[in-house]
Amino acid sequence: MPSLAEEELFLTSKPGKSKDKSHTMHRHFHRCFASTSTMFLWALFLVALTASYLSFQSFVDNSSKYLSTAWGGIQWEKQVRASAQIHRTNGFSVLVTGAAGFVGTHVSLALKKRGDGIVGLDNFNNYYDPTLKKARKSILNSHNIFIVEGDINDARMLAKLFDIVAFTHVMHLAAQAGVRYAMKNPNSYVHSNIAGLVTLLEECKNANPQPAIVWASSSSVYGLNEKVPFSESDRTDQPASLYAATKKAGEEITHTYNHIYGLSVTGLRFFTVYGPWGRPDMAYFSFTRNILQGKPITIYRGKNRVDLARDFTYIDDIVKGCMASLDTAKNSTGSGGKKQGPAQYRIFNLGNTSPVTVPMMVGILEKHLKNKAKKNFIEMPGNGDVPFTHANISSARTELGYKPTTDLQTGLKKFVRWYLSYSGYNHDKFVM
Numbered sequence: 036m037p038s039l040a041e042e043e044l045f046l047t048s049k050p051g052k053s054k055d056k057s058h059t060m061h062r063h064f065h066r067c068f069a070s071t072s073t074m075f076l077w078a079l080f081l082v083a084l085t086a087s088y089l090s091f092q093s094f095v096d097n098s099s100k101y102l103s104t105a106w107g108g109i110q111w112e113k114q115v116r117a118s119a120q121i122h123r124t125n126g127f128s129v130l131v132t133g134a135a136g137f138v139g140t141h142v143s144l145a146l147k148k149r150g151d152g153i154v155g156l157d158n159f160n161n162y163y164d165p166t167l168k169k170a171r172k173s174i175l176n177s178h179n180i181f182i183v184e185g186d187i188n189d190a191r192m193l194a195k196l197f198d199i200v201a202f203t204h205v206m207h208l209a210a211q212a213g214v215r216y217a218m219k220n221p222n223s224y225v226h227s228n229i230a231g232l233v234t235l236l237e238e239c240k241n242a243n244p245q246p247a248i249v250w251a252s253s254s255s256v257y258g259l260n261e262k263v264p265f266s267e268s269d270r271t272d273q274p275a276s277l278y279a280a281t282k283k284a285g286e287e288i289t290h291t292y293n294h295i296y297g298l299s300v301t302g303l304r305f306f307t308v309y310g311p312w313g314r315p316d317m318a319y320f321s322f323t324r325n326i327l328q329g330k331p332i333t334i335y336r337g338k339n340r341v342d343l344a345r346d347f348t349y350i351d352d353i354v355k356g357c358m359a360s361l362d363t364a365k366n367s368t369g370s371g372g373k374k375q376g377p378a379q380y381r382i383f384n385l386g387n388t389s390p391v392t393v394p395m396m397v398g399i400l401e402k403h404l405k406n407k408a409k410k411n412f413i414e415m416p417g418n419g420d421v422p423f424t425h426a427n428i429s430s431a432r433t434e435l436g437y438k439p440t441t442d443l444q445t446g447l448k449k450f451v452r453w454y455l456s457y458s459g460y461n462h463d464k465f466v467m
């Protein structure tokens with residue numbers, strides 16, 4: 036929009052302001068309007084003038100729309116700095132990507148609680164209802180955690196963040212999640228899990244000091260591996276979904292940055308994480324919603340009607356694993372974009388070590404919800420699913436002190452309580 040001064044200038048800059056000039060102009064007008072053709076020319080001139088004013092305005096509007104971004108500016112920088120402030124001795128300043136996501140929200144709160152500085156980053160995409168992400172953001176804001184609205188593919192924005200804050204760590208949780216959605220929208224996985232990851236690593240490698248990176252890989256990298264429980268040294272070269280393939284690629288890509296630039300990297304293979312503020316696309320969440328609404332649920336089965344099973348892992352256990360990973364991460368060794376020595380590279384399973392079948396998980400939900408599910412069993416479609424997951428966590432136990440303590444029964448009870456309250460149901464009517 037033109038400034039007020041500009042508008043005033045435009046509107047008052049008509050000919051004939053002084054008396055002398057006005058007199059001359061008056062005569063001039065008379066002469067001009069004497070002929071019809073001159074009048075026509077004047078009309079044409081006025082129309083052209085109005086049209087060019089309007090098109091100038093729309094140009095200014097469009098330009099400012101195009102140029103306006105969700106980040107930048109003095110106020111924004113102030114908020115970033117304040118949020119990154121460390122409030123404990125030897126504390127961290129952590130950039131948490133995917134901060135308005137399920138795991139991101141919980142980890143951010145845990146970091147804040149112990150006095151670390153956090154800057155959150157999230158693109159608030161609509162893979163699932165962004166209302167839930169906005170609700171998580173409100174909680175984070177109420178704890179003085181600032182969330183930058185932006186995409187990890189935005190190198191300029193990332194460079195700006197690293198300019199403002201000397202992050203000690205990056206907790207990289209932003210990703211396109213979901214195993215089956217990869218068949219519907221494969222490019223979203225490439226965009227976030229490959230291209231976005233590389234953009235982020237480029238900025239981390241250029242940063243001075245380089246941060247240590249802890250990031251979310253996935254149990255899905257084990258793909259068609261049949262050796263149980265899954266150990267970090269097992270085969271991960273047979274992904275069953277594009278999601279798994281992009282997470283596996285992430286492990287290789289982070290290794291490259293570790294090797295060439297000296298970035299300290301810890302990859303965490305999460306096993307089907309669940310709990311309050313979880314993801315609505317996951318089975319336990321959508322089953323809960325359908326059971327309460329009296330809608331049917333579809334339960335997949337393997338060949339010969341074998342039940343599928345998951346090593347469901349409660350969010351609080353995952354948060355402990357993330358915190359321990361940050362605490363034990365060594366510094367990156369690079370500087371000025373160049374490696375100065377070998378850097379730490381680790382991969383850990385973060386699971387629960389006790390797989391539960393999907394029908395058993397549904398049984399627990401039915402009990403907590405005091406409601407029977409309308410179950411449709413179908414053979415597992417070829418959609419990227421794997422028949423079971425089971426974590427061997429001995430590495431994480433030894434090196435991180437990771438020790439999951441929440442079983443599915445207890446964890447789902449906590450989830451159901453949260454879900455009922457979040458969705459406005461009456462608790463007492465449901466949870467046992």
Ligand SMILES: O=C(O)[C@H]1O[C@H](OP(=O)(O)OP(=O)(O)OC[C@H]2O[C@@H](n3ccc(=O)[nH]c3=O)[C@H](O)[C@@H]2O)[C@H](O)[C@@H](O)[C@H]1O
Pocket residue numbers: 212213214252253254255256305306307308316317318319333334335336343344345393420
């Ligand atoms: O550990 C991971 O790396 C992944 O965990 C999660 O994937 P999954 O373990 O597949 O969880 P989820 O979709 O809840 O399906 C659970 C079970 O329900 C079955 N399932 C699913 C849907 C349905 O309608 N019916 C059904 O039987 C289904 O066949 C499966 O057996 C994350 O979503 C993923 O982002 C990634 O982080």
